[in-house]
Amino acid sequence: MKTIITTKHAPAPIGPYSQAVLTGNTLYSSGQIAINPKTGELVLDDIKAETLQVMQNIAAVLEAANMTFENVIKSSIFISNMDDFAIINEVYGSFFDNENAPARETVQVARLPKDVNVEISIIAVK
Template identity: 65%
Template structure:
């Protein structure tokens, strides 16, 4: 049986999906974008602030599932402009211990929801 994970400390889904699904000991998150859950407004002042908002949203989802970034085994980063990679990576890196960081891929895409610059999803294991 799967368990739906939802927290009001992360943005509510904007379509027919959930913030995360826990199946057994594995958590599959939906992609998070830089919507501030307190205001429902995008927080895209610059790419570092945008990335930090995405990671804080993901932190809230992990917390709701009883996990931390240490539980994350795989991430996917979707970005609009590969030239932003270093700035995104510098913020992303502050959330992980380099020695135990998850596997990851980063892909440049043509467009993201609400025309944001970055979206991140994760898989975590208890």
């Protein structure tokens, strides 16, 4: 059985997908990009602000599922420019305890939706 997780505190899907799906005790989120859910506008001022918005969107999805970043066991980071990795990693890392950080991969891709610079998805378990 699956439960669709939806929150107005994260961007609404821009296609045929859900913000996240909970099955059993496991949450699978769709990739989050830096859309401000209050304005619907992209936050592209700089890579730090963009990554912070992405992480805030993930936090909202986790909260809607009654979870926190402590529940995250795996994340996938897609970036358009590996030169941005250090800044993305700094912002991302501020949401986790290093000793209990999730497994992760970071992949440079040719292009992301809406031409953003970073997209992150997570898997979390209660």
